[in-house]
Amino acid sequence: MKGLFKSKPRTPADIVRQTRDLLLYADRSKSLPDLRESKREEKMAELSRNIRDMKSILYGNSEAEPVAEACAQLTQEFFREDTLRLLITCLPKLNLETRKDATQLVANLQRQQVNSRLIASDYLEANLDLMDVLMEGFENTDLALHYGAMFRECIRHQIVARYVLESEHVKKFFDYIQLPNFDIAADAAATFKELLTRHKSTVAEFLTKNEDWFFTDYNSKLLESSNYITRRQAIKLLGDILLDRSNSAVMTRYVSSRDNLRILMNLLRESSKSIQIEAFHVFKLFAANQNKPADIINILVANKSKLLRLLADLKPDKEDERFEADKSQVLREIAALEPRDLA
Template identity: 35%
Template structure:
C-alpha cells in the first residue's frame, strides 16, 4: 500500500495531520486545497475500507484509527462537510461506517472506540449531524451517518434525550421531498431500533410525543400524514410499549384523530386509521369516556365499516379483523337521545 503515499504523507500521524491542515484551509474557491482534501480522504478511505484488489490491513486500520481520534479528524471532517465536494462527502460516510462497524460482527465485543469518542470526547459531532437537514447540500449525507451512529443504543439514547431530537418532527415537513423523506427515515430508526429504550422514552415523554405526532397526522401533506401514522401504528404494535399503549388508547383525543383518518379520501389513510381503531376495540379495559365516544359515533362507525373495501388491499387477515371490529361496534349500546 506504499504507492498510496507517493508524494504524500507516509505515516498515519502525517496523513491525518496533513488532512486536518488542509481542512482548516478549505475554501470553496481554492481548487488546490479541494483537490488535496479529496486525495487525502481517498487515501484514508482506502486504508480503512480497501478498494478493488486492495484489502484493508487490521494493523493499519488500528494505527490510523488511533490518529483519527487523537487528532479529532472526524470533528474537522464534519464541521467542513459542506465545503467538501460530493465524492469526498461519500468518503466521509464510508470512514464513519467502517469505524462504527469495528467489532460489530463479533459477539460479546465492546462497542468500537468511536462510540466513546462521539459521546464523551466530541458529542458536538452528533449535534452537528442532528442539525443536518437544515442545510440542503449535506442533509442526506448527515442523515446517513447519523443512522449508522444510532445503531448503538448509547448513542440513540443520547439523541432521544437531547432537545434537538424534537426538531425532526419539523424536518419531516421540509418542502424538499428528499430531505423530508430522509429525516423521516432517521426519526423512524430512532424510535424503532432499540425497543426497550424507546419504551422508557415514550413513558417519560408521553404528552409531548403524542401531541407532536398528532400534529404531524394533521398535516396537509399526504406523505407526512401517512408516514407519521404508520410510525404511530408501529409503536402501538410493539409489546415493549405497553405502558404507552395503555395511555394512548385511554385518550379520547386519539380516538377523535382516528375517526378523522377514517373519514379521509385516501384508502391508505383509512387503512391506517382502521389499524388504530381495531386496538381501541380490542382493549378489554376500555374506559367509560372511550366507550361514551364510541357509542356517540356508533352509526358513523357502522357506515364506514360496511363500506370499507378490505379486499382491495389483498390482505386476507383484514377480512377477519374487519369482522371483529364490526361485531364489537354492533355490541355497543345505541346512543341515548
C-alpha cells in the same frame, strides 16, 4: 538503482494521520489568506484522494475484499484523535464526490469492531456534542443529506440515541419532516423513525417520561398535517411504535384518550386507502382495549353505524388473511358496544 528509492507503501494508520493533517490545513486555510490558490487546490485534491483511499480500505474495491487487519488499524487510528470532528467540521469545504465518500466512510466506521468493541461508540460517548453539530446540518440545504446520513448511523449506538432523545433536538424533527425540500424531509423522516424504533428500552423510557407533549405534537404537527406524505408516514410510524411490545404501557394510555380516538377516526375516513389501512392498525387497538374508558365507548357507540359501514368496505389491495381476521374482530367488538354512564 531506481528500486532502492521506492517509497514504502502507506499503512492505513499513515493515511489517517495524513488525512488528519490535511483536514487541519483545510480548517485553517480560510484564516491564512496568503496561501497560494494552487497550493490549496493541491492539498484539497490530496485530501479527497485520502478519503477515497480510506473508503476503499473499509469497503474493498473491484479488485479486493476489505482486509480485517487493515480495517482495524484504520478504525483505531481514526478514533484515537479528533479526526471525526475535523471531518464533520470541514465537510462544507469538500467537493460533492468527496462529501459522499466521507459520508460512506463515517457510516462504515460506526460498525467496525476492534477487539470486539465498537470504538466509534466509545468515542461518541465522550464527544456527544458532535450530534449537536450534525443536527444543525439539517438546516443547510447543500449538506443536509450528508449530515443526516451520518447522524442516522451514529444513533445506531444506544448511548447516542439516548442523548438525542433526552435533548431538545428530538422536537426539531417535527419541523424537519415537513421541510419543503422533499429529499431532506424524507431523510429526516427516516432518521426520526430510526430514533423511535431501534433501541426498544431507551424509546420506551423516553415515551413514558415525555408522552404528554410528544403525542400532542405528534398528533397536531404530523397526523393532522396538511401534507399527505407527512400524514401517511406518521400513521405508519405510530402503528410501529404502539404495536411494539416494549411500549405496551404507553399504548394502553394512548388508546384511552378521546382526542387520539377522534384523530384516528378522521384518518379512517381519508380518501387515501394506504392511510386508511395504516389508521386501521392503530384504531384496532382502541377497539380491542378491554378496559375502555366510558367516554371512548360512548364515542364508538355514537359513531357505530358509520364505523361498521366504513370498516366493512375497507380492503387492502392484496388479499390479506390477517387483516381480514383483525377486521372481523373489530367489527364484532364495535357491534357489541352499549352506551355507558360517565362517572
